[in-house]
Amino acid sequence: MQKNNVNRSVWLTILTIIMVVAPFTISGYKVDLLTMLMVNVILAVSFRLITTTGGWSLAHVPMMGAGAYATALISGKLGIPFWFSMPLAGLAAGLTGLAISYPLVRTKDFSFFVASFAAGEAIRLCWIRFKVPFGGHRGLGVPIPELIPGVPALDFGEAIPYYFLTLVVTIICLSLMYRLDNSRVGDSMKAVQSQEALAKSVGINADGYKMLAFFIGSFFAGIAGVLLAHRLWAIEPHQFGFTATLYLLVWVVFGGSHTFAGPVIGVVILTILGEVLRPLADWVPMVYGIIIILTLIFLPDGLESLPRRLGSSAGKIWKFRISFGD
Amino acid sequence: MAILELKGLGKNFGKNVAVNEIEMNVEEGEIRGLIGPNGSGKTTLFNIISGFLKPTKGMIIWQGQEITGLPPHVVARLGLVRTFQLTALFSEMTVMQNVVTSCHLHTGTTLWQQFRHSAETRRKERETEEKALNLLESMGIADRKDEIAAELPHGHQAALGIANALATGPKMILLDEPVGGMNPTETSETMDRIKMLRDRGITVFLVEHDMRAVMTTCDKITCINFGNKIAEGAPQIVCNHREVVEAYLGEEMACSL
Numbered sequence: 001m002q003k004n005n006v007n008r009s010v011w012l013t014i015l016t017i018i019m020v021v022a023p024f025t026i027s028g029y030k031v032d033l034l035t036m037l038m039v040n041v042i043l044a045v046s047f048r049l050i051t052t053t054g055g056w057s058l059a060h061v062p063m064m065g066a067g068a069y070a071t072a073l074i075s076g077k078l079g080i081p082f083w084f085s086m087p088l089a090g091l092a093a094g095l096t097g098l099a100i101s102y103p104l105v106r107t108k109d110f111s112f113f114v115a116s117f118a119a120g121e122a123i124r125l126c127w128i129r130f131k132v133p134f135g136g137h138r139g140l141g142v143p144i145p146e147l148i149p150g151v152p153a154l155d156f157g158e159a160i161p162y163y164f165l166t167l168v169v170t171i172i173c174l175s176l177m178y179r180l181d182n183s184r185v186g187d188s189m190k191a192v193q194s195q196e197a198l199a200k201s202v203g204i205n206a207d208g209y210k211m212l213a214f215f216i217g218s219f220f221a222g223i224a225g226v227l228l229a230h231r232l233w234a235i236e237p238h239q240f241g242f243t244a245t246l247y248l249l250v251w252v253v254f255g256g257s258h259t260f261a262g263p264v265i266g267v268v269i270l271t272i273l274g275e276v277l278r279p280l281a282d283w284v285p286m287v288y289g290i291i292i293i294l295t296l297i298f299l300p301d302g303l304e305s306l307p308r309r310l311g312s313s314a315g316k317i318w319k320f321r322i323s324f325g326d
Numbered sequence: 327m328a329i330l331e332l333k334g335l336g337k338n339f340g341k342n343v344a345v346n347e348i349e350m351n352v353e354e355g356e357i358r359g360l361i362g363p364n365g366s367g368k369t370t371l372f373n374i375i376s377g378f379l380k381p382t383k384g385m386i387i388w389q390g391q392e393i394t395g396l397p398p399h400v401v402a403r404l405g406l407v408r409t410f411q412l413t414a415l416f417s418e419m420t421v422m423q424n425v426v427t428s429c430h431l432h433t434g435t436t437l438w439q440q441f442r443h444s445a446e447t448r449r450k451e452r453e454t455e456e457k458a459l460n461l462l463e464s465m466g467i468a469d470r471k472d473e474i475a476a477e478l479p480h481g482h483q484a485a486l487g488i489a490n491a492l493a494t495g496p497k498m499i500l501l502d503e504p505v506g507g508m509n510p511t512e513t514s515e516t517m518d519r520i521k522m523l524r525d526r527g528i529t530v531f532l533v534e535h536d537m538r539a540v541m542t543t544c545d546k547i548t549c550i551n552f553g554n555k556i557a558e559g560a561p562q563i564v565c566n567h568r569e570v571v572e573a574y575l576g577e578e579m580a581c582s583l
Contacts, residue, residue, distance in 0.1 A: 184430070184451070191427045194416040201376060201409070202428040202494050203402035 023163045031159040038170040039227045044263035046220035051257045053213040054193035059120030065240030067093035067222025068229035072140040082145030086226045093222020094215045101214035105207045127237045139236030142229040256302020329354040335384035344370045346553040357530040359544035367553040368533045376408040377401040405497035417476035425458035428493035465489045481512035501532040517543045
């Protein structure tokens, strides 16, 4: 146990050093790519949080959109500084998630799928329909965040400063979600997924936990939306359409959703693959399609289950042990 | 004193009457058996009592207080806990995690405390783990605490199911076919555990098809058929009751018991 913790902190330290040094060694385009990667990591991990109670919500990308639109309105139209608009927009997304969860927890399986899809699309149609304040098809502009409002200190319009802003927010979001996942609350959520009836009969308020998961998951999706919006400087409803939802599903199916690391692995590997295949950009959706089918057939629990499947001895090659001469 | 009273409890599914105005009392501290042919409404009755189904008519009185129509988690908090047939465990968790999760009600920490992970929270978590370990010891499966629930043999899974129910600190446990699909050794072990529950002052209400197990364990038996109560009383009386023999046991079975 102790050794495992040491291992983990060693790996996290190495990862942090790489993440801090990386932007200075690569092009601006690639820095932005890493920024978007981190946004997608928050999105995928927050999606997994909802799946731990059992439902694969198809309204998760619209929740990210809710955060993006909220920050566009709060910081753009009302002129409230980024540092306040980010948590407020997260809260707005969280409350939106809570609102749609009320009817959604009353549905199951297939009907949950369809209902969550419908709820997400309904929210997206609101942005198109109500030109005031959402701007219709053209969407909204989003201001560049300022470190201290009115003082030209650090230019978050540049790739590298924004990268570090995203890095800090990502670390905070992931550690909060990790903590929740490993707490009794996280266990209760997993109990709801595992055996809903049993969970209820040992006194767990199943619907309550599902709604809590929706609130927290949507909150962090909203934060991801905020980070996205302030980097793109403009948002429009099509970004949060079903294609984006499909990508999210592919990441999480490919990586696996049983462990915290699963979705992270999924996003990172598929994003790298997408970059490698850039010359064949038109083919990427098809490659993704093939990947999801192969994953479901050969690795139904996702990439995270690979070490376990290869057996414990081979698993050690995968996550090799670092020992300190003992 | 009756700990649980059912007053004219009925449930219709469309035009089908699944449970028809059942009147019965379960006394505190007894082991009550519920028997009847397949489809006679036993599981439906359990589902109604535990709050998974709402009755069409009638009342459920729990310790003098009406609980008709309350949701399952609230009923559980009042001390009336049901278990399910064997396979219903948190099957991908370890034995220990199962019981700790079921102790949920008594951990009593808020979401905020969870996040802060304060000394207070950690102390409570340690207490919960100790309590869970005690429960596993009393069920005789403490040595298997780190195994995955799904990988346990039948008898131990049943013990874990009971430990999960016990973890909530119940006054009464509803057991749905506690020895279904077990071999004779596992059956007698499970029945001993059920008697142990009574010795701890917990009232037991169980549905079971294994007549030998029911006869040797229960203090009193209720038999239902087509949603109607047809007999109630001491095991010997019920199993020689004419209607029970006709509807459920058959002549041979009745004589052999």
